[in-house]
Amino acid sequence: MPLDCRISTGSTTPIYRQLIDQIRLVVLRGRLTPGDRLPSVRSLAQRLVINPNTVARAYGELARDGVIESQQGKGYFVATKRQVYTRAHRRRRLAPLLEALVSEAALLDFSADDVTAALQEKLREYGLEPS
Amino acid sequence: MPLDCRISTGSTTPIYRQLIDQIRLVVLRGRLTPGDRLPSVRSLAQRLVINPNTVARAYGELARDGVIESQQGKGYFVATKRQVYTRAHRRRRLAPLLEALVSEAALLDFSADDVTAALQEKLREYGLEPS
DNA sequence: ACAACTGTACTAAGCACACTAATACAGTAG
DNA sequence: CTACTGTATTAGTGTGCTTAGTACAGTTGT
Numbered sequence: 001m002p003l004d005c006r007i008s009t010g011s012t013t014p015i016y017r018q019l020i021d022q023i024r025l026v027v028l029r030g031r032l033t034p035g036d037r038l039p040s041v042r043s044l045a046q047r048l049v050i051n052p053n054t055v056a057r058a059y060g061e062l063a064r065d066g067v068i069e070s071q072q073g074k075g076y077f078v079a080t081k082r083q084v085y086t087r088a089h090r091r092r093r094l095a096p097l098l099e100a101l102v103s104e105a106a107l108l109d110f111s112a113d114d115v116t117a118a119l120q121e122k123l124r125e126y127g128l129e130p131s
Numbered sequence: 132m133p134l135d136c137r138i139s140t141g142s143t144t145p146i147y148r149q150l151i152d153q154i155r156l157v158v159l160r161g162r163l164t165p166g167d168r169l170p171s172v173r174s175l176a177q178r179l180v181i182n183p184n185t186v187a188r189a190y191g192e193l194a195r196d197g198v199i200e201s202q203q204g205k206g207y208f209v210a211t212k213r214q215v216y217t218r219a220h221r222r223r224r225l226a227p228l229l230e231a232l233v234s235e236a237a238l239l240d241f242s243a244d245d246v247t248a249a250l251q252e253k254l255r256e257y258g259l260e261p262s
Numbered sequence: 263a264c265a266a267c268t269g270t271a272c273t274a275a276g277c278a279c280a281c282t283a284a285t286a287c288a289g290t291a292g
Numbered sequence: 293c294t295a296c297t298g299t300a301t302t303a304g305t306g307t308g309c310t311t312a313g314t315a316c317a318g319t320t321g322t
């Protein structure tokens with residue numbers, strides 16, 4: 001069963017965003033491995049009863065981010081080689097998320113240890129290696 | 132000098148959001164302490180050359196979040212007692228931010244140690260206590 | 263009591279942008 | 293040639309942000 005996505009049209013988060021997030025997760029968690037083909041723009045659109053453009057947009061952004069790759073006339077495939085980012089670029093991209101997390105944590109009066117512990121748990125959930 | 136805010140109308144982030152973020156920071160960092168009065172809706176609007184409604188919206192949301200409190204006819208003041216949240220509520224509110232951070236970190240191929248180190252640094256920047 | 267300040271609430275309008283849809287164009291494979 | 297693939301352009305629709313105007317209610321000092 002290739003890529004079982006579920007989208008809710010009633011949600012406030014746009015459809016294309018839901019697709020991006022779900023596909024990202026599927027790839028990160030290894031349920032789709034490099035080289036695997038994704039459903040075609042039209043077939044996925046038909047299955048989810050949404051417009052092909054919406055799928056195309058999601059695929060397009062994922063391609064921009066290096067998660068998947070497109071081959072004209074063939075389809076979309078999970079990227080074989082991960083994008084190589086500079087250290088500066090990676091930090092710059094992570095910074096706002098880190099800022100948001102800590103800012104909210106401070107407002108909620110979390111202790112540093114609480115936040116650290118929660119992070120460790122989440123890191124384990126994603127299977128990130130220590131180093 | 133009470134609350135020097137700077138907003139950029141050219142930014143993609145809406146004005147009311149910029150206000151919220153800046154005031155949150157000012158309060159968190161102790162530049163305004165509990166009981167301190169904020170500029171009136173109209174005066175701040177005039178100073179920043181924006182509509183009073185926009186300021187009112189920012190203040191309103193900050194009040195909803197328990198950062199500041201309103202007193203009819205008197206003004207807005209930094210909240211004297213922080214909102215008390217249940218443990219479940221606090222975790223529920225932090226969860227999506229944590230999810231976003233770790234998900235992005237995984238995609239960027241950060242190691243767990245990298246993320247943890249970055250977090251520690253940010254926590255220190257915000258002056259959060261260990262426990 | 264009055265004036266001048268505070269917050270609060272509501273409606274309406276304009277504007278920009280995000281989202282989605284429809285359609286047409288271009289490459290690939292059998 | 294046909295039927296699939298991705299790609300690009302255009303257009304319609306909605307929604308969020310901001311502004312403006314108006315009105316009402318509470319507080320303070322004169």
